[in-house]
Amino acid sequence: MSIAIDVVGGKWKMHLMWVLAEGPVRFGQIRRKLDGVSEKVLAENLRQLEASGVVHRELYAEVPPRVEYSLTPLGVELNKALAPLEIWGDQNRDALASRPGISAS
Template identity: 75%
Template sequence: MSSDADHDVCGMSLAIDVVGGKWKLHLMWVLGAGPQRFGQIRRLLDGVSEKVLAENLRHLESTGVVHREIFPEIPPRVEYSLTPLGETLRLALEPLEMWGDANREALATASRPSAPQSPPARVAL
């Protein structure tokens, strides 16, 4: 990270501001497969509420990585897709996905709860 006043925020911080949180990386992955409607995205992301999904899509749209297109049809149709900037972010995230795939077993083992430990012995003073 540079100490110049013009570079107060490092690139990693900027990237985390875009995709940080529980659902944004998942949204990038879903939209990487192509344009999706809101309902399609919600079905693919099990457990996300409509409110949280809408907030996350708005955030990604405001950062310029997601495009929201409203089609002039009745009933209205809205699709979300990655912008060219979003596509560069998706490409940057691919190594993270490959790391997760390559380390799936080690991560699953590490995240298993260990056997309950007995409480530490009390020390008499």
């Protein structure tokens, strides 16, 4: 299990995985969907997920350049494994929201 935690650990990576599950998306779109993430942190997390092989970065030779991010087949499988965790969080949101250090958003 520790290798999976290495891939998705941290505050933003699972959120990123869920955003990318919706299909190819551009950096600015991701940033708008993840309220509170800085540009630097978002770029760093995307690079780490790309290095792990779960995110694909596609650079289009256009002017201006366009970059889209999407899940690789490995990323799609990982998202399926994360789905029960998301369900558990949704089912226990109210009970967890009152706990110190837990964000109910």
